Amino acid sequence: MTPLGIYVHVPFCASRCGYCDFNTYTAQELGPGVDRAGFHEHLIAEIDLAAGALGPREVSTVFIGGGTPTLLGADPLVGILDAIRRHFPLAPDAEITTEANPDSVDREMLDTLRAGGVTRISFGMQSAAPHVLAVLERTHTPGMAREVAGWARESGFEHINIDLIYGTPGETDDDLRASLDEVLAADVDHVSAYALIVEDGTALGRRVARGEVPAPDDDVCADRYVIIDDTLPAAGMPWYEISNWARPGAECRHNLGYWRNADWWGIGPGAHSHRSGERWWNVKHPTRYAASVAQGVSPRDDGETLTREQRATEELMLGVRTREGVLLADARHDAEALVRDGLLDPHAFAEGRAVLTRRGRLLTNQVVRALTRD
Amino acid sequence: MAAPQPGATDPSVIRNFCIIAHIDHGKSTLADRMLQATGVVDERSMRAQYLDRMDIERERGITIKSQAVRLPYRADDGVSYVLNLIDTPGHVDFTYEVSRSLAACEGAVLLVDAAQGIEAQTLANLYLALENDLTIIPVLNKIDLPAAQPEKYAAELAHIIGCSPADILKVSAKTGEGVHALLEEIVHLIPPPVGNADAPARALIFDSVYDTYRGVVTYVRVVDGRIASRERITMMSTGAVHELLEVGVISPEPKPADGLGVGEVGYLITGVKDVRQSRVGDTVTAAQRGATDALGGYQDPKPMVFSGLYPIDGSDYPELRDALDRLKLNDAALVYEPETSLALGFGFRCGFLGLLHMEIVRERLEREHNLDLISTAPNVIYRVMRDDGQELVVTNPSEFPNQKVAKIFEPIVKATIILPSEFVGTVMELCQQRRGTLLGMDYLSEERVELRYTLPLAEIVFDFFDQLKSRTRGYASLDYELTGEQDADLVKVDILLHGDPVDAFSAIVHREKAMAYGTMMTAKLKELIPRQQFEVPIQAAIGSRVITRETIRAMRKDVLAKCYGGDITRKRKLLEKQKEGKKRMKMVGKVEVPQEAFIAALSTTEVKK
Numbered sequence: 001m002t003p004l005g006i007y008v009h010v011p012f013c014a015s016r017c018g019y020c021d022f023n024t025y026t027a028q029e030l031g032p033g034v035d036r037a038g039f040h041e042h043l044i045a046e047i048d049l050a051a052g053a054l055g056p057r058e059v060s061t062v063f064i065g066g067g068t069p070t071l072l073g074a075d076p077l078v079g080i081l082d083a084i085r086r087h088f089p090l091a092p093d094a095e096i097t098t099e100a101n102p103d104s105v106d107r108e109m110l111d112t113l114r115a116g117g118v119t120r121i122s123f124g125m126q127s128a129a130p131h132v133l134a135v136l137e138r139t140h141t142p143g144m145a146r147e148v149a150g151w152a153r154e155s156g157f158e159h160i161n162i163d164l165i166y167g168t169p170g171e172t173d174d175d176l177r178a179s180l181d182e183v184l185a186a187d188v189d190h191v192s193a194y195a196l197i198v199e200d201g202t203a204l205g206r207r208v209a210r211g212e213v214p215a216p217d218d219d220v221c222a223d224r225y226v227i228i229d230d231t232l233p234a235a236g237m238p239w240y241e242i243s244n245w246a247r248p249g250a251e252c253r254h255n256l257g258y259w260r261n262a263d264w265w266g267i268g269p270g271a272h273s274h275r276s277g278e279r280w281w282n283v284k285h286p287t288r289y290a291a292s293v294a295q296g297v298s299p300r301d302d303g304e305t306l307t308r309e310q311r312a313t314e315e316l317m318l319g320v321r322t323r324e325g326v327l328l329a330d331a332r333h334d335a336e337a338l339v340r341d342g343l344l345d346p347h348a349f350a351e352g353r354a355v356l357t358r359r360g361r362l363l364t365n366q367v368v369r370a371l372t373r374d
Numbered sequence: 375m376a377a378p379q380p381g382a383t384d385p386s387v388i389r390n391f392c393i394i395a396h397i398d399h400g401k402s403t404l405a406d407r408m409l410q411a412t413g414v415v416d417e418r419s420m421r422a423q424y425l426d427r428m429d430i431e432r433e434r435g436i437t438i439k440s441q442a443v444r445l446p447y448r449a450d451d452g453v454s455y456v457l458n459l460i461d462t463p464g465h466v467d468f469t470y471e472v473s474r475s476l477a478a479c480e481g482a483v484l485l486v487d488a489a490q491g492i493e494a495q496t497l498a499n500l501y502l503a504l505e506n507d508l509t510i511i512p513v514l515n516k517i518d519l520p521a522a523q524p525e526k527y528a529a530e531l532a533h534i535i536g537c538s539p540a541d542i543l544k545v546s547a548k549t550g551e552g553v554h555a556l557l558e559e560i561v562h563l564i565p566p567p568v569g570n571a572d573a574p575a576r577a578l579i580f581d582s583v584y585d586t587y588r589g590v591v592t593y594v595r596v597v598d599g600r601i602a603s604r605e606r607i608t609m610m611s612t613g614a615v616h617e618l619l620e621v622g623v624i625s626p627e628p629k630p631a632d633g634l635g636v637g638e639v640g641y642l643i644t645g646v647k648d649v650r651q652s653r654v655g656d657t658v659t660a661a662q663r664g665a666t667d668a669l670g671g672y673q674d675p676k677p678m679v680f681s682g683l684y685p686i687d688g689s690d691y692p693e694l695r696d697a698l699d700r701l702k703l704n705d706a707a708l709v710y711e712p713e714t715s716l717a718l719g720f721g722f723r724c725g726f727l728g729l730l731h732m733e734i735v736r737e738r739l740e741r742e743h744n745l746d747l748i749s750t751a752p753n754v755i756y757r758v759m760r761d762d763g764q765e766l767v768v769t770n771p772s773e774f775p776n777q778k779v780a781k782i783f784e785p786i787v788k789a790t791i792i793l794p795s796e797f798v799g800t801v802m803e804l805c806q807q808r809r810g811t812l813l814g815m816d817y818l819s820e821e822r823v824e825l826r827y828t829l830p831l832a833e834i835v836f837d838f839f840d841q842l843k844s845r846t847r848g849y850a851s852l853d854y855e856l857t858g859e860q861d862a863d864l865v866k867v868d869i870l871l872h873g874d875p876v877d878a879f880s881a882i883v884h885r886e887k888a889m890a891y892g893t894m895m896t897a898k899l900k901e902l903i904p905r906q907q908f909e910v911p912i913q914a915a916i917g918s919r920v921i922t923r924e925t926i927r928a929m930r931k932d933v934l935a936k937c938y939g940g941d942i943t944r945k946r947k948l949l950e951k952q953k954e955g956k957k958r959m960k961m962v963g964k965v966e967v968p969q970e971a972f973i974a975a976l977s978t979t980e981v982k983k
Contacts, residue, residue, distance in 0.1 A: 007939055194935040222930035243935045258939050272940045279943055304943065314946055321937060341907060364933035366907060369953055 009268030078116030325355030467728030481564030567637025575599030677725025684721030
């Protein structure tokens with residue numbers, strides 16, 4: 001049986017960052033009918049429902065994301081973990097992650113989470129440059145990330161991640177280098193770095209549309225990616241997925257489950273699930289979600305059953321993002337051209353696998369299109 | 375006194391006339407009022423612009439094909455007259471058709487918008503009417519408008535046609551005011567037709583329309599003799615003989631009759647299926663004891679502007695062919711032959727009378743036949759004298775010889791532009807840029823000027839009208855007629871993508887404009903073609919000499935950095951969409967070019983980013 005991951009979505013934030021289009025709500029945005037305090041009870045109710053549908057199955061990873069999970073408070077988060085443990089056998093080496101904003105945790109909270117079973121924590125630092133944080137409308141201040149990473153280490157977390165965003169309008173190469181210095185000084189064992197994507201419907205998207213800030217430039221993002229991919233491996237963290245670098249052994253097993261097309265169950269408003277080629281997702285708004293689980297009804301909104309072809313496309317699209325790459329079955333001819341163009345690694349190709357070169361990682365869409373040609 | 379019947383109408387009570395007017399000056403509305411005033415259409419069945427049949431005509435407010443309607447009219451003198459209103463097409467491309475419609479009349483109502491004054495097209499048709507010795511009845515329309523300036527434009531009109539401002543009728547086709555007076559003027563001023571009733575039949579074809587149910591309906595004006603139903607007739611230009619299945623008049627619906635006599639206007643149906651067999655300007659006579667001399671003025675329609683038409687979806691090619699075949703039945707001027715383009719696939723090289731004709735054909739293909747089309751930049755017809763003395767007619771840049779040529783001739787036109795005097799400077803500058811030669815300039819009034827230029831047709835074909843409109847805030851009007859050809863220093867500019875020429879973008883231009891064309895096209899394409907994995911040079915070249923170059927830098931990043939549980943479905947759909955988009959890409963050598971880029975590059979407007 002493939003490993004099962006559980007994702008728990010906490011749809012709350014203290015304030016909304018300008019670039020974010022995630023399913024998350026500030027107190028003002030939330031509206032009547034549902035409350036942040038006590039919301040974990042709804043999540044636990046859905047876990048109870050899911051357990052009925054899934055039956056006993058070993059859970060190898062849990063990931064609590066958001067939003068800002070730590071806004072719920074440490075005890076409710078531990079309560080959620082307890083609910084999972086009540087229904088499912090947790091693997092002895094289970095990886096249990098929670099996301100956190102640097103300004104939403106303190107030492108006591110970290111101690112409580114660690115004691116409650118959380119093994120891995122992920123901080124959204126994004127940048128060390130104040131003007132970049134301002135464009136992103138992040139509320140924390142530079143330096144906080146290093147401090148909270150230190151606390152987390154002292155609390156005994158096994159793995160600590162820092163998230164970075166690069167290519168923000170106004171960011172310079174040196175700003176990014178300074179952010180990387182800060183990450184290295186924080187001495188974490190995992191870094192995720194994402195090129196900023198300006199989504200429609202976000203405050204930043206509107207500012208770009210109005211011409212107030214320039215859109216991120218693809219060439220600049222490519223340059224920044226090269227800086228990151230030069231710096232982190234030199235500090236002992238090679239890439240293991242397009243946007244993820246880690247010390248060997250510190251890779252995020254939950255996220256690897258996504259890229260390896262494993263099974264996972266999503267808990268919470270708007271959470272997505274996947275089980276053997278079946279995808280479905282929950283209703284997005286917390287009020288509707290809460291009303292549904294309160295009545296013991298699945299909050300499922302819609303879903304899709306993947307065709308064989310779609311599954312193959314997804315396996316390639318996801319798997320090729322990882323360092324291990326994918327097995328080349330019948331796409332050898334197309335892959336050969338990609339090797340010639342410097343997009344696929346020749347050694348891996350010789351062994352029958354498609355593994356991206358750095359150039360290939362930046363042009364993954366082309367690689368996937370070429371390998372799924374019909 | 376009963377209304378005279380078709381085939382038995384004394385020429386002395388017939389008045390054949392047309393209305394000369396600019397688009398939007400109210401011709402169709404005036405025609406509507408006349409239909410009502412003479413009682414041939416009752417209030418209940420009246421619809422706006424009754425005589426404009428095609429959807430395009432009604433929407434654009436212009437008449438593409440003319441019509442003739444017979445209006446019985448009891449005048450104030452107690453006599454029952456027959457007024458034949460012959461509608462004329464209203465655009466520069468159809469000058470020949472207009473001239474034939476005018477030839478079928480004895481008089482013309484010159485209809486001018488009292489808020490705008492006379493326009494170039496109207497002036498040109500007025501001159502055409504004067505050449506045909508027509509009696510002109512000048513009329514100012516839309517006097518009900520608050521912006522109307524009837525005194526001012528009456529003075530202008532009087533100046534142009536040499537009458538007194540007091541002679542100019544003032545009407546409102548919208549309210550009906552003055553329409554009765556106009557009908558009385560038509561009866562009293564326009565002479566009745568004169569012909570020999572005993573001579574062999576001769577009738578002028580002034581329009582020919584294909585009807586799905588009835589075949590070709592031919593509109594004629596009888597000059598001499600009589601056309602009787604169930605006779606056999608001869609088309610004098612070809613000698614072709616046809617059985618006459620039906621003769622009749624339009625009033626305003628078709629009414630069969632026994633025949634048509636001297637001066638009468640009506641229709642013939644012979645069962646032919648192609649308007650080419652019943653050509654505008656031709657003379658119809660009886661098959662037996664027919665006339666020996668045709669009425670003068672017949673010309674074969676001659677296409678002057680050429681463009682490639684391609685289906686956006688290549689699999690629509692057979693539909694495009696069928697649609698053109700069907701359109702041809704109703705359009706004697708349309709010519710086409712299959713053509714293959716590297717960039718655009720299979721299509722047709724089409725010849726048109728002019729730009730509007732081209733636009734109308736394209737629009738009818740798209741609308742009535744549900745096709746999505748791309749057209750290449752229009753070009754005119756060139757005569758090329760090669761060094762070896764051979765002569766070549768070029769209607770497509772691809773036929774342009776690569777080796778040196780002795781001389782190239784291009785068609786030229788005499789253009790008339792009427793515009794407010796404040797814009798004279800900028801319009802003269804435009805004409806100068808377009809290689810124009812000033813022929814003359816007249817003040818129609820203090821504020822309005824008539825400019826006359828000789829211009830190469832090729833320069834008019836290329837967005838001249840848009841430029842003219844934008845430089846004069848829409849106030850200028852243009853008319854032109856072909857006057858011959860001139861030799862010119864012309865070259866073919868090719869556009870190369872990564873070293874491969876893109877046939878659809880080749881153009882024949884004046885040597886001095888080659889650089890401008892090359893710069894414009896390469897800059898446009900740079901914006902329109904997405905970045906590829908490799909650097910793509912875009913060049914403009916004359917022969918093997920590159921004159922300008924742009925570069926599309928290689929694409930370095932296309933990946934979405936973030937891909938987790940939530941957005942897998944979204945990401946797969948994005949990928950599927952991209953792959954779908956790829957299928958619509960055309961390969962030019964190694965370069966993938968989206969279909970939209972061809973369309974946008976071939977449009978004359980600026981690229982919007």
